[in-house]
Amino acid sequence: MNAAIENLGTFWSGFVTTLGLVALSGVFSFLGGLVLASFAISTNPLLRRISMAYIGLMRNIPAAAHLFFMIFILPLLGVKASFFALAIAGITVYFSAYYCEAIRSGINAIGKGQLEASRALGLKNRQTLLLIVLPQGLSNSVPPLINTTIALVKVTAIAGVFGVTELFGTMLQLINVNDSAVIALMVMTAIMYSVITIPAALAAAAIERKVTFSS
Amino acid sequence: MMSTELFDRPGPIARRRARLWTAAVAVAALAIAIWAVAKLASQHVLDGNNWIVLTxxxxxxxxxxxxxxxxxxxxxxxxxxxxxxxxxxxxxxxxxxxxxxxxxxxxxxxxxxxxxxxxxxxxxxxxxxxxxxxxxxxxxxxxxxxxxxxxxxxxxxxxxxxxxxxxxxxxxxxxxxxxxxxxxxxxxxxxxxxxxxxxxxxxxxxxxxxxxxxxxxxxxxxxxxxxxxxxxxxxxxxxxxxxxxxxxxxxxxxxxxxxxxxxxxx
The missing domain is CATH 1.10.3720.10 (MetI-like)
Known part of the structure; x- marks a missing residue:
């Protein structure tokens, strides 16, 4: 365990990079998901098709393949960007589809009566969307959004293999120089991931219980 | 798949507006597609010879x-x-x-x-x-x-x-x-x-x-x-x-x- 404790500072900087990766790609993916979800519930058939095609395509390509494309292949085509930025791009392309599904599941859970009532009150489509559908839909989708974000945290580990020194990449580098302390270094990494994911999972479960009780 | 109850069934005016928007979106999507193809072609990605490798x-x-x-x-x-x-x-x-x-x-x-x-x-x-x-x-x-x-x-x-x-x-x-x-x-x-x-x-x-x-x-x-x-x-x-x-x-x-x-x- 000594090797892990001595390198706590190195781990910490990896941890911070992971948090940065999660925050940036999380925000971008959420925005992408919001756009895709608004396409999916649009009255415009073409937008609905685009959204469905995007989800069907991107969700079924593995995360590792997305990162491989961004970090290995794009530079071959003359794109110049840091590994960090390319990793964010790859994760965003992949996770936008999942955030869209999370938001849509929240919107689909809105009671039909809400929409009938808003129509009966004479609200326009845009008003229904902004005042009735989105506020309730988004608050319904908080638990799935947290769960999707947990999945995102776990996927960022793959970026460590593609040259980003986040938590997993840091671990790989440390293992390279202290190969006698493999287990301790891996346990330390596991603890640091759990520090993010386990409280988030508990929060999602607690919010879900609260939502089911109140409705 | 998607709840269709979200909005009223569109009437003639809404349908016309939807058609208009569809056309606008199609033009925008087409423009993006053309731009992407041109960009890829300039990197020789679309050269047929390279794609024949898949066969x-x-x-x-x-x-x-x-x-x-x-x-x-x-x-x-x-x-x-x-x-x-x-x-x-x-x-x-x-x-x-x-x-x-x-x-x-x-x-x-x-x-x-x-x-x-x-x-x-x-x-x-x-x-x-x-x-x-x-x-x-x-x-x-x-x-x-x-x-x-x-x-x-x-x-x-x-x-x-x-x-x-x-x-x-x-x-x-x-x-x-x-x-x-x-x-x-x-x-x-x-x-x-x-x-x-x-x-x-x-x-x-x-x-x-x-x-x-x-x-x-x-x-x-x-x-x-x-x-x-x-x-x-x-x-x-x-x-x-x-x-x-x-x-x-x-x-x-x-x-x-x-x-x-x-x-x-x-």
């Missing part, structure tokens, strides 16, 4: 071999995680406190860790602890099974909890032992219920098996990478496209099976 028998057979290796990992992992997940679910529902707590910790701990880290735990940890070596295939399978056992256990538990209580009560009243109740009464019903779940599990594992790329198990993604290294960068996009299409096709077929199954069984 080359060696490339095709390499990709198909990679696909088979991917499916092999996915199949073995799903079966093993099914078995392990069942035992953990039984432990989680057990009245013995230590069993219950252990399975709960197992589920919570493993669900919070990246699959890649679990694969490395086996791949580097197993030799470090036992001194024996482990093949990349089994390291990949074991890591995936560890990860998936947690979600499989939760799926099983949900299946058991959804069964009417009368089923096991009737079995107890008839004097059927626990193991037999499980084997002949509860499990057949639970499996039926979680079958669609299982197929989507298969999709997840198929995608996750691409992590074999990292530890050097030659599955579909690593096959693609090796082909690109061997043939040269100008073939990168066509070969990647081939790999991506294979993943998408397999996953779409599996998702379709899952939808059909859940409709059949509902």
């Amino acid at each position: 080359h028998p060696d490339v095709l057979s390499a990709l198909l071999t990679g696909l088979l290796a991917t499916l092999k990992v996915a199949g073995v992992s799903v079966v093993l995680s099914l078995v392990l997940g069942l035992f953990i679910a039984l432990g989680r529902m057990s009245k013995r406190r230590w069993l219950n707590v252990t399975s709960r910790i197992w589920i919570e701990a493993l669900r919070g860790l990246p699959e890649l880290l679990l694969i490395f735990f086996i791949y580097l940890g197993f030799p470090a602890v036992t001194g024996a070596s482990i093949s990349t295939f089994w390291a990949l399978v074991a890591g995936l099974v560890l990860y998936e056992s947690a979600s499989m256990a939760e799926a099983f538990r949900a299946g058991f909890l959804a069964l009417p209580k009368g089923q096991s009560e009737a079995a107890t009243a008839l004097g059927v032992r626990y193991i037999k109740t499980l084997r002949y009464i509860l499990l057949p019903q639970v499996i039926r219920q979680i079958l669609p779940n299982l197929v989507s599990e298969m999709v997840r594992v198929t995608k996750a098996s691409s992590l074999g790329f990292v530890i050097g198990y030659v599955e579909l993604l690593l096959t693609g990478e090796q082909a690109i290294e061997y043939l040269g960068g100008q073939y990168a996009v066509p070969i990647f496209a081939g790999v991506a299409v294979l993943y998408v096709v397999i996953c779409l077929i599996l998702s379709r099976v899952s939808t059909i199954l859940s409709k059949r069984l509902a």
